[in-house]
Amino acid sequence: MFVPSILLKQLYTRASLTKTDKGLSFSLKNRLKDATIKEVKWISLDGEKIPEDKISLQLTADSCISVKALNQSDGEPFGLRQTITVHLDIDEAPCPEKRKLGICFSASPFGKLKFEVEDNITAPGQRSAFIPRDDMDDYGESIIKTRQAYFESATGKKIDHVGQYSIDPKALQGNIEHFIGVAQVPIGIAGPIKINGENAQGEFVVPLATTEGTLVASYNRGMKLLNMSGGVTATVVDDAMQRAPVFIFENARGARDFVKWIKENFEKIKEEAEATSSVATLTYIDHFLSNKFAFLRFNFRTGDAAGQNMVGRATFAACGWILDHYEGIENFYLESNFATDKKASQINIMRTRGKRVTAEATIKREHLLEVMRVDPKQIDYHGRVAGVGSFLSGVNNTGLHSPNGITAMFIATGQDVANVSESSAAMMYSELTDDGDLYVSITIPSLIVATYGGGTGIGTQRECLELLDCYGRDRVYKFAEIVASVVLAGEISLASAISSSDWVSSHEQYGRNR
Numbered sequence: 001m002f003v004p005s006i007l008l009k010q011l012y013t014r015a016s017l018t019k020t021d022k023g024l025s026f027s028l029k030n031r032l033k034d035a036t037i038k039e040v041k042w043i044s045l046d047g048e049k050i051p052e053d054k055i056s057l058q059l060t061a062d063s064c065i066s067v068k069a070l071n072q073s074d075g076e077p078f079g080l081r082q083t084i085t086v087h088l089d090i091d092e093a094p095c096p097e098k099r100k101l102g103i104c105f106s107a108s109p110f111g112k113l114k115f116e117v118e119d120n121i122t123a124p125g126q127r128s129a130f131i132p133r134d135d136m137d138d139y140g141e142s143i144i145k146t147r148q149a150y151f152e153s154a155t156g157k158k159i160d161h162v163g164q165y166s167i168d169p170k171a172l173q174g175n176i177e178h179f180i181g182v183a184q185v186p187i188g189i190a191g192p193i194k195i196n197g198e199n200a201q202g203e204f205v206v207p208l209a210t211t212e213g214t215l216v217a218s219y220n221r222g223m224k225l226l227n228m229s230g231g232v233t234a235t236v237v238d239d240a241m242q243r244a245p246v247f248i249f250e251n252a253r254g255a256r257d258f259v260k261w262i263k264e265n266f267e268k269i270k271e272e273a274e275a276t277s278s279v280a281t282l283t284y285i286d287h288f289l290s291n292k293f294a295f296l297r298f299n300f301r302t303g304d305a306a307g308q309n310m311v312g313r314a315t316f317a318a319c320g321w322i323l324d325h326y327e328g329i330e331n332f333y334l335e336s337n338f339a340t341d342k343k344a345s346q347i348n349i350m351r352t353r354g355k356r357v358t359a360e361a362t363i364k365r366e367h368l369l370e371v372m373r374v375d376p377k378q379i380d381y382h383g384r385v386a387g388v389g390s391f392l393s394g395v396n397n398t399g400l401h402s403p404n405g406i407t408a409m410f411i412a413t414g415q416d417v418a419n420v421s422e423s424s425a426a427m428m429y430s431e432l433t434d435d436g437d438l439y440v441s442i443t444i445p446s447l448i449v450a451t452y453g454g455g456t457g458i459g460t461q462r463e464c465l466e467l468l469d470c471y472g473r474d475r476v477y478k479f480a481e482i483v484a485s486v487v488l489a490g491e492i493s494l495a496s497a498i499s500s501s502d503w504v505s506s507h508e509q510y511g512r513n514r
Helices: 005-011 067-072 141-155 215-228 252-264 266-274 308-325 346-351 365-372 376-393 402-413 417-423 459-467 476-499 503-510
Strands: 018-020 023-029 035-045 055-060 063-066 076-078 083-088 095-108 111-121 187-197 201-209 232-243 246-248 281-290 293-301 331-333 354-363 427-432 438-447
Touching: 005 111, 005 308, 035 055, 035 067, 035 083, 055 067, 063 067, 187 215, 187 476, 201 215, 201 402, 201 459, 201 476, 215 354, 215 365, 215 402, 215 476, 232 308, 232 476, 246 252, 252 266, 252 281, 252 293, 266 281, 266 308, 293 308, 346 438, 354 365, 354 417, 354 476, 365 376, 365 476, 376 427, 376 438, 376 476, 402 417, 402 438, 402 459, 402 476, 417 438, 438 476
Parallel strands: 187 232
Antiparallel strands: 018 023, 023 083, 035 076, 035 095, 055 063, 055 083, 095 111, 187 201, 232 293, 232 354, 246 293, 246 331, 281 293, 354 438, 427 438
């Protein structure tokens, strides 16, 4: 299996080359996929190969094997995200000058792997910051207690609530570093809400994690109103996750010709990208030329994962192949800030990032009058006035407060909360029907959600997803439809409150804790 050289070098943990009592050590972290190390062929320092009998591998906190024993065995597992410490029994002094470290080994399913990196040898105790950590077992009870004690000593305060948790810290690798405890956010429920989706069908009681008074009550009121008129129709209309590298050339012609070559070699680039994952599918590559820069926007489908890390790894592998096969590239960055990760942007509104989903409903006039004490004409007129305000302010959302419901659901279900930045964009639309009822619709163009991977498998977060029957594979479109439907309930509730001047009084009743 071909692995680009630029990707191979990521196996080495930067700044890990350290002087020890027995020689030198450095760390390798598997950032590719689950593997088995079959043989260490050689390790070199400044081009000089180190004798086999002077090399050993620290696989776990209490498991170490010599290279000779490894090479005579059937191999040792090297799982994804696993760290191995390599010990070299050689006498080298700490030095600020860069040294060349070469590594050659074979691993299944990759075959022979070889790369060279540069690093300087650091003295013991200078490798990292002051926060205690354990390279072999950083999620064990002992190191957690050590960090808690360090935190208390550094702040002069006691850890009380933070240190109480029901989750298994060892399950958090890949989710958090320097773990000391948890932040507890109150969860309320709203609903049920009736959804007529292609993937979410039926009634759902929705967990909302928030500390904002009136929020749960407001969404619950909106759900009641929507149910009375038959519920919400929800539709996922697009799906894409991006990474956007930039390639730099001598001049604009070089960038133009490169884009032509990219188009001609799309199938091979797609093959290299998708080889890094059983899930990621490269659907197309957008290109944008400016000055002597070629910006490429790789668009993937990522299954039930949000997929930012997945597409980062896949795009990195594809770019490695590109760099190995195209001449004339003067510089390259994996991310050009054109994917606009964790930022709202116009390109995401136009082109989609995550799931593009629409929720819509027609609300009977009598139901609006009964539940919200407001006439459809009042909401429609207020919406048109607010549209002028949206234009003047330049916001990315013509609705009222969709990030409220999105954030509360994100926290409850283990989503990456920073993705509210992209997910905050929305296009709200309403019109009066011939019967005097109110049609309302909201489109969220960049809703980034997951039902598998990331934080979705942790304790309470997985539990909340399971309550919605949305945990695991083949559930993400269902979850996206539920989120959009909840957002619509919040929009109609707040729009009614503002249009009927009921907004402030509701906050006074439910939102005061003083």
